[in-house]
Amino acid sequence: MLIIRSLVADDAIPTIGLMKRIYGESVFLARYPDEFTFTPEEESAFIRRRLEDASSLFIGAFVDGIIVGLCDLSAAGGGCKTGHRASLSISIARKWQSKGIGSALLDTAIAQARDMGYAQIELEVVSGNTKAEGLYRKYGFRRCGTIPDAFRLRDGSHLDLDIMVLTLPPEC
Numbered sequence: 001m002l003i004i005r006s007l008v009a010d011d012a013i014p015t016i017g018l019m020k021r022i023y024g025e026s027v028f029l030a031r032y033p034d035e036f037t038f039t040p041e042e043e044s045a046f047i048r049r050r051l052e053d054a055s056s057l058f059i060g061a062f063v064d065g066i067i068v069g070l071c072d073l074s075a076a077g078g079g080c081k082t083g084h085r086a087s088l089s090i091s092i093a094r095k096w097q098s099k100g101i102g103s104a105l106l107d108t109a110i111a112q113a114r115d116m117g118y119a120q121i122e123l124e125v126v127s128g129n130t131k132a133e134g135l136y137r138k139y140g141f142r143r144c145g146t147i148p149d150a151f152r153l154r155d156g157s158h159l160d161l162d163i164m165v166l167t168l169p170p171e172c
Contacts, residue, residue, distance in 0.1 A: 002101065003062045004108050006051065007070075011060060012043035014067045018093060025094045027153060028126040050074070057112045061092070061101045068096040071105040073113060076122055084119040090132075102135045110139065110168070119168050126151065127160040141166045 007015060016038055023033040038046070050058035053074070061069035069092035076085035088109060092101050113121055125132045127146060141164040150161035 001064060002104060004059055004104050005062065007047045007058050007060050008051070009044040009047050011067065012040045012047060015047070015060070015070065016040065016043050018067050018070065019091070022091045022093055027151070027159065028129045028132070029091060030151070032154070055086075055116055057109060057116075059105065059108055061096075061105055063096065063101075068093045069101045069105055071109050073109045073121070076120075084117075086113050086116070086118040086121045088113075088121050088123045090123075097131060102132075103138075106135070106139050110166070114168055119170075121166040121168065123164050124150075124161045125164060127162050133162070133164075136164050136166075139166060 019036050020033045023031050050056045055075045057073040059071045060067045071090045073086050073088050076087040143162050144165050145163040147161040149158040151159040
């Protein structure tokens with residue numbers, strides 16, 4: 001059974017384990033597993049800050065009580081000029097991809113973004129990550145630019161990042 005819920009401080013250790021696992025499974029994320037060095041205390045503090053921030057959302061996807069995916073939504077900037085923009089990231093363990101978990105996380109995040117008053121959600125996705133790109137397009141995200149050579153991998157290769165945006169029209 002899939003449950004989508006806000007993370008709490010007690011989720012810190014499983015969240016760290018999931019992130020290290022996901023970083024090891026994919027070149028499409030911004031870090032290698034050895035670069036994710038949050039301690040349980042630091043992760044707990046991060047989760048608490050997200051919970052206390054009315055402009056943020058940090059949720060997990062749990063299957064049979066095990067965390068298999070994460071979604072982070074937060075303000076893309078501060079102040080009046082950028083207050084309408086949210087930044088989104090989603091990470092799902094490889095074994096659980098293409099099973100509707102990304103859609104469940106996006107459904108929740110988009111609904112919450114609307115409730116928080118955001119008019120636009122932005123994200124970055126590695127060019128060629130067709131699964132992720134397809135999911136985002138299904139929800140109406142459109143590509144609006146590319147950052148060339150945004151990732152430099154340890155093997156010397158480079159990956160581009162596509163910037164995608166979803167406009168949230170006002171609900172009637």
